[in-house]
Amino acid sequence: MSNIKNLTPEEKEELRRQFMEEEKQKGERTKQERKNYKTLVNTTIPVLFKDLMAVSANLSAVKKKVFDELKTLVSLKAELYDAELDQFSHSFTTEDGITIIIGHRYNDGWDDTVNVGIEKVEKFVSSMGKDANSKALVKTILQLLAKDKTGVLKASRVIQLKKLADDTGNQDFIDAIEIIQSAHRPVKTKEFVTVRYIDNDGNKVDLPLDISAADFEPTIKQDATPPEEPRS
Template sequence: MSTVTLNQLTAEEKKQLLKELEAEHAQVSKRKQEERANYKKLASEAVNNIFPILKDVSESLADAKKFAYSELGTLITLKAELYNKSQEQFSHTFTNEDSSISITVGHRIVDGWDDTINTGIAKVNDFIARISENKTNDVKAIIDAMQRLLSKDAQGNLKASRVLELKKMADKFNDTELNDAIEIIEQAYKPKRTKRFVSCQFKNEDGQFVVLPLNIVDAEIATQK
């Protein structure tokens, strides 16, 4: 089979070949655009089909949460009256008679700080820099401990429990600047109350307690076999 090069084509043949290539390119481009438009249409239909189901689930969860708090709120008040104890706890757990189901309602308190905490931490670091001139092992251990206590979690927050440890260490030094730094950190503490939650556990067929998924993240998807 012989091969024809462009040099062998006449000007008219080259013009015709270019016209055919442009037509082919236009056809490929048009098909691609049609396929992309069809994809967007399918995506839109899928979203429109899924949304009502998710909306129903969300509304059902909201109704269930409201019902749980309505029912158990009365019991919380009754428990306080019967046991002569004010309910200062953040959460309450209720269990059925055979202990096969437990439901917990309440809220949590998480650590929170205002921006002055950075000033307090900076002043502690200044103290660390001052004592670091002393090269003894004891001082190095103290510096390592202080730096560990000042380290933040994945959310960028300092743990309140570590501030208490840091305060105990500061009391041993009786350093004015360090004490002021700890006081700044303590005053920066602004604990936050989380949204109210409902959690539930129940015994499965094997007699083991499992968590009832009430969050779409926790819900398991059955695998196809």
């Protein structure tokens, strides 16, 4: 290619025109490719959605069947083994190691009066001495009073706080924990089904019933950098 400095004004103008035309064509090509991409999304996703809807409906139907058919076994177990009918879960295992567990769980929940109890505990803590024993007790109390990463106070820790309060004999502390305990409003989760079996190597294996837990060989490269932990 000739040195641009040696081009005539007409040649420079022609070169500029060619460049602009190429850029225009490139922009139009990109625009069309993006349009084609959106068309592909609009044709691919609905098909997959129907497949996933079918899987979801089938899971719901099988889940209902499992609970309906095991209802009889739950009643029989209660009758024959003097077991409680109101258990949170029921487990059934065959001789060859297939286990099906059905039931529900409870998540911790609290009414607004829990904050009154927490404030009373904090007031008690602030009134404690500064000696080594007091500092150790304060640290333990605050650790047990801390909410988890979802912002929920754990009932299991409140039980430990109750024991600590009883050990101190401090009525204000005891009253604060009783307020917290009275504010407990556990929330029932959805019914679950868990299945385990023994594989050919003798290992206990969980049968994946959640699509996220299903094993497969991914064909999409996923090498994105994991997000950093949130910082305060």
